[in-house]
Amino acid sequence: MKDPYEILSVARDAEPADIRKAYHRLAKKLHPDLNPGDKEAESRFKEAASAYDLLSDPEKRRRFDSGEIDASGAEKPPERYYRDYAAEAGPGYRYENQSGYADFMDNDDFLAEMFRRQARRARGADAHYRLAVDFLDAVNGATKRISLPEGGSLDVAIPPGLQDGQILRLRGKGGAAPGEGDPGDALVEVSINPHPFFTRHGDNIHLDLPVTFGEVVLGAEIKTPTPTGPVMLKTPKGSNTGTVLRLKGKGAPRRNGRGDLLVKLRIVAPMEPNAELEAFLASWAPANYDPRRDMKP
Structure with a gap:
């Protein structure tokens, strides 16, 4: 909701009399019975009535100024x-307190009756x-x-x-x-x-997918989870850790379709010792292979 001080066009340190005058001025101008069929005037009148109900009550005003309640009078969660x-929620409503109408009832029977009708029509x-x-x-x-x-x-x-x-x-x-x-x-x-492995950025969803050496070096088809169920993802031959593959339409729904699922490959070595793999790597000495060549001083 709008700030009640702004609605009534009064300063935050305004005196109660100034707040009452500002409300009277708006109410006489905007009341629905004086503006039949004018939805904008009715909406502004409701805003003014709500603002005055809050600011005319010293305790409500104090709690609003200290941030304990919002402009509707509701507790901040x-x-x-x-x-x-x-x-x-309570059985009452912020228009239930008719103290904001007291001056009208004392001074103007016509306006008093209109305000009584308005109070009866107040929503919960x-x-x-x-x-x-x-x-x-x-x-x-x-x-x-x-x-x-x-x-x-x-x-x-x-x-x-x-x-x-x-x-x-x-x-x-x-x-x-x-x-x-x-x-x-x-x-x-x-x-x-x-989620344990999905994260969302806008309409796209991201997934880090663990893969083996063979699945990235030789290429493979891997059963891959998506938000709507698993699909087979083809990893290109020669992929590596950090390679990102896009599954179109497997992200979050949006107005004109769905976003994408972005799958980042992450090579995971065997957790347990593997004699066959160790023997192969011990004899494997590829030429011109240095994964840290860009880190040399």
Whole structure:
């Protein structure tokens, strides 16, 4: 949300009276009953009402200024997994407090009635959750279930290609409205668990693939994992450690297809002693072969 001080066009050290005057000025200009059918005016009025509700309450204003809550009045979430965390949606909503309408009710019956109607139509509060998903579920898509702290559960559809830190909005799954308005939304921030051998960079996925001496010197077809299942990868004859092979369309989904899987070959010597290999290497003395020739001073 926008900064409430900016919405009301007041300084951060503004006095309560100045905040009230700024809100009155905007409300008389933007109220939906005075601007029937004007969606922009209605949206700006809701922003102004929310901003005034926060700044007119000394405790809310103090907590916002100190960074304890955001501009919507919601607690800023701690760094925990979703099993331990869900912001308190509560039965109320930031428009539930009608203190911001008090001056109008005292001085202007017409505006007071409009504000009462607006309060009845206020939507419920948004609920905030965090959800950790596996790497391949984020790439390929899945459905995950959140256990809610107040009981029950919430099914979350993970769209294919989801990025770490994205927030999914589940409309109507938040707190109930205090009056006749619609329920709030559930906002689910997704964190992606690391994969043991895949890493993601944009729409491309990277893989370090262990290979033998023979598979790079002679060339081979190697069964290679991809996010959508194993495929046969052909290593060109004369490949080496660091050679990168591209599997097109085997990366993360995007709007016009999928990214690529970039496979970097990595030669791995046998872990156990091998007499046959040792005998061969002892007798192998290729001419003009010096892997450290570029490191000579």
